[in-house]
Amino acid sequence: MIEHRLEITDLDRRIWEEELADFLPEQLYDAHVHVYDPTHCTSTTDDEPTEGVTWWERPVHLMDRTALDACYDTLYPGRRLNYLMMGWVYRRGDWDAANEFTAAQTADDPRSVAFMLTPAAFDARHVAETVDRLGFRGLKPYRWWADDENECRITDMLPEPLIEVANDRDLVVMMHLGKSRAIADEENLADLERLTRQYPRVKWILAHLARCLVAWPLEEAAPRLRDIPNIWFDFSSVTSTDVFMAALRNFPHDRIMYGSDFPVDLMKGQYIGWGKAWAHLTEDMIKQMGITHCDPRPTFIGYEMLRGARRAMLNLDLDRSTVEDIFYHNAVRLLGINH
Numbered sequence: 278m279i280e281h282r283l284e285i286t287d288l289d290r291r292i293w294e295e296e297l298a299d300f301l302p303e304q305l306y307d308a309h310v311h312v313y314d315p316t317h318c319t320s321t322t323d324d325e326p327t328e329g330v331t332w333w334e335r336p337v338h339l340m341d342r343t344a345l346d347a348c349y350d351t352l353y354p355g356r357r358l359n360y361l362m363m364g365w366v367y368r369r370g371d372w373d374a375a376n377e378f379t380a381a382q383t384a385d386d387p388r389s390v391a392f393m394l395t396p397a398a399f400d401a402r403h404v405a406e407t408v409d410r411l412g413f414r415g416l417k418p419y420r421w422w423a424d425d426e427n428e429c430r431i432t433d434m435l436p437e438p439l440i441e442v443a444n445d446r447d448l449v450v451m452m453h454l455g456k457s458r459a460i461a462d463e464e465n466l467a468d469l470e471r472l473t474r475q476y477p478r479v480k481w482i483l484a485h486l487a488r489c490l491v492a493w494p495l496e497e498a499a500p501r502l503r504d505i506p507n508i509w510f511d512f513s514s515v516t517s518t519d520v521f522m523a524a525l526r527n528f529p530h531d532r533i534m535y536g537s538d539f540p541v542d543l544m545k546g547q548y549i550g551w552g553k554a555w556a557h558l559t560e561d562m563i564k565q566m567g568i569t570h571c572d573p574r575p576t577f578i579g580y581e582m583l584r585g586a587r588r589a590m591l592n593l594d595l596d597r598s599t600v601e602d603i604f605y606h607n608a609v610r611l612l613g614i615n616h
């Protein structure tokens with residue numbers, strides 16, 4: 278069986294050896310990673326017009342625990358790993374089968390945990406029963422399963438009956454925020470203020486540093502967001518040093534966690550910002566640019582993320598134990614793993 282299709286070039290190897298190998302701690306808790314079996318995807322080309330139905334399969338056809346470990350061995354050799362795993366966010370899928378698959382990947386590892394994919398249409402009793410039966414530690418809603426995939430509010434993705442289930446069971450919610458202004462949106466901030474007050478036992482991970490691939494939304498939101506309780510962040514897919522600087526300057530360092538967002542960060546390219554926008558600059562786009570004045574080859578987004586994190590952490594003189602907390606202990610504490 279093919280575990281992955283990752284190709285390491287001499288450029289990737291140089292970036293790893295010269296910039297990252299000495300920086301990345303030996304023990305990692307990947308607090309945002311996807312596992313999947315493509316047979317659970319029921320999307321058609323009509324459902325996924327922009328990305329294509331199987332773009333997420335490109336680096337790894339089937340992502341189970343073995344494939345995950347193999348990706349780490351290839352990109353980040355010599356590290357010890359535990360994972361916060363969730364299924365992949367297909368536009369349409371067999372969610373129950375995908376959730377069973379995710380739970381099975383953590384079976385041999387008491388330090389790894391699984392989160393349950395929870396489309397907005399899921400019934401609260403079904404969620405509660407599945408969480409109890411399969412031992413999920415958190416919920417993973419997503420904007421593609423809300424009525425308006427771009428301008429959806431938090432409760433459009435995760436309706437309040439499901440938040441109540443999370444509150445009753447002390448679950449963590451992995452929240453990839455919607456809306457074009459992301460965390461700088463007034464409704465997103467107001468919703469987080471209200472929901473954390475009304476459901477005080479829910480802990481929230483705001484994925485991708487509150488979905489800030491560029492710095493301005495986080496800089497704008499920080500004064501209010503700082504005062505909201507029960508908020509953690511993973512920095513998967515964030516590559517901009519400015520965003521890391523904004524996060525590390527504005528929030529307690531024990532609330533910030535490493536995450537890989539595999540399979541996304543196994544792609545090559547970069548996230549770029551302009552105006553009030555941001556986007557994934559893909560390998561194909563870079564090829565079309567026909568650049569000749571320098572080596573135009575992109576590297577893994579995961580490497581670009583670590584470059585951004587490293588520059589910010591060096592600029593801010595973070596001590597080694599804080600760095601190690603961010604890459605491992607903060608997640609262990611949030612998830613209550615004590616063995």
Ligand SMILES: [Zn+2]
Nearest residue numbers: 309310311538
């Ligand atoms: Zn993700």
